[in-house]
Amino acid sequence: MSGDLLDRLAEKRVVICAGSGGVGKTTTSAAIAMGLAARGARVCVVTIDPARRLADALGIEQLGSVPHRVDAGRLAGHGITTNGQLWAMMLDPKRTFDELIEGLAPDAATRDEILDNRIYRELSGAVAGSQEFTAVAKLYDLERSGRFDVIVLDTPPSRNALDFLDAPDRLTGFLEGRALRVLLAPSGLAARVVGRGTAVIFSVLGRLTGVDLMSDLKVFFAALSTVLDGFRERATAVKALLADDATTFLIVTSPEREPVAEAIFFRDKLREARMPFGGLVVNRVHPLADEEPDADGEVDGLDAPLARKALRTLAELRALAARDAAAIDRLRRAVGDDDPVIVPHLAGDVHDVDGLVAIHRHLFAVGDERARLLSEAAF
Numbered sequence: 001m002s003g004d005l006l007d008r009l010a011e012k013r014v015v016i017c018a019g020s021g022g023v024g025k026t027t028t029s030a031a032i033a034m035g036l037a038a039r040g041a042r043v044c045v046v047t048i049d050p051a052r053r054l055a056d057a058l059g060i061e062q063l064g065s066v067p068h069r070v071d072a073g074r075l076a077g078h079g080i081t082t083n084g085q086l087w088a089m090m091l092d093p094k095r096t097f098d099e100l101i102e103g104l105a106p107d108a109a110t111r112d113e114i115l116d117n118r119i120y121r122e123l124s125g126a127v128a129g130s131q132e133f134t135a136v137a138k139l140y141d142l143e144r145s146g147r148f149d150v151i152v153l154d155t156p157p158s159r160n161a162l163d164f165l166d167a168p169d170r171l172t173g174f175l176e177g178r179a180l181r182v183l184l185a186p187s188g189l190a191a192r193v194v195g196r197g198t199a200v201i202f203s204v205l206g207r208l209t210g211v212d213l214m215s216d217l218k219v220f221f222a223a224l225s226t227v228l229d230g231f232r233e234r235a236t237a238v239k240a241l242l243a244d245d246a247t248t249f250l251i252v253t254s255p256e257r258e259p260v261a262e263a264i265f266f267r268d269k270l271r272e273a274r275m276p277f278g279g280l281v282v283n284r285v286h287p288l289a290d291e292e293p294d295a296d297g298e299v300d301g302l303d304a305p306l307a308r309k310a311l312r313t314l315a316e317l318r319a320l321a322a323r324d325a326a327a328i329d330r331l332r333r334a335v336g337d338d339d340p341v342i343v344p345h346l347a348g349d350v351h352d353v354d355g356l357v358a359i360h361r362h363l364f365a366v367g368d369e370r371a372r373l374l375s376e377a378a379f
């Protein structure tokens with residue numbers, strides 16, 4: 001596997017940045033989109049819950065499920081010439097889910113029946129995997145629209161990055177509602193086990209609260225059954241898109257122990273699910289300089305106590321850097337990526353445009369330039 005990110009992304013139309021929480025998926029997605037747009041592509045980055053300042057930097061203050069074009073002038077002032085187009089959007093999972101149902105409903109009446117249904121309103125946002133699913137559903141729509149050469153997808157901060165891989169299956173399973181339907185059918189399990197009990201409870205609840213849950217549930221499943229075939233088809237198409245040759249998963253990680261373990265685990269799962277792996281991005285690395293610093297206690301221009309302090313700090317940083325180097329070695333072997341893309345831990349704010357530009361320089365550096373840039377940040 002060639003180490004340069006540009007080679008890894010050649011011919012790719014969908015780039016998915018996955019990894020455990022807080023490792024830099026959102027930042028990396030935005031920086032990759034910026035880099036590809038600079039190199040002439042029409043790119044859309046779909047971010048999930050970006051930090052406020054990052055959203056501001058990209059000019060996507062509002063939620064909404066439509067891409068906004070990032071003003072090229074905004075980047076030009078920071079040394080980035082956008083030869084293509086950069087679009088960005090913030091995913092609104094609830095809205096995207098509603099849109100999906102709207103598109104699948106056979107008529108306006110059914111559509112409203114579902115969208116206004118209390119059960120639907122409660123469940124559509126809360127079901128495990130629904131955020132992951134809406135992300136890929138959106139990805140599918142954007143890809144089909146033909147408006148973009150590349151779509152970069154950030155993934156939700158799920159504790160388990162795998163939620164994302166089986167979201168289509170889990171959600172169809174939920175919507176098919178087999179368990180619930182068996183339970184609630186007139187001759188279903190509930191009726192058999194508790195006689196009329198469930199219905200009585202629901203009806204008492206209804207009288208007490210004025211909320212007729214039973215009929216809400218019935219309406220929900222009746223209306224939902226009309227969109228199920230379409231939904232299943234969509235889930236299949238989305239899974240096919242995830243597995244496509246023109247799709248690639250980048251696993252983003254930091255060198256810390258837990259994200260590293262999760263990155264290795266995620267790599268195995270990708271292999272099992274036959275999803276295309278594009279490589280590792282190890283972010284927030286403290287690079288280790290080749291040369292030992294002079295340890296004789298003399299630092300030019302500093303008096304002795306200050307010099308000792310500076311050397312102690314340097315020793316600590318070098319210990320951290322050695323730990324990071326060991327983590328990268330472990331990742332290399334376990335994941336089978338000889339030459340992962342390394343992004344150093346940058347001081348200061350990476351949420352603003354300058355921060356993104358700096359991250360993007362490391363991501364897109366080619367050949368010897370990669371090592372040179374890293375050594376500038378080394379201890």
Ligand SMILES: Nc1ncnc2c1ncn2[C@@H]1O[C@H](COP(=O)(O)OP(=O)(O)OP(=O)(O)O)[C@@H](O)[C@H]1O
Binds near residue numbers: 021028344347359
């Ligand atoms: N190379 C870096 N150097 C310094 N800070 C960084 C770097 N990369 C990311 N950060 C900071 O780390 C934090 C997490 O980054 P980011 O939001 O991109 O992670 P994430 O993986 O998307 O998190 P979540 O799983 O919560 O969505 C942010 O505050 C970001 O500014």
Ligand SMILES: [Mg+2]
Binds near residue numbers: 025026027049154157
């Ligand atoms: Mg994020």
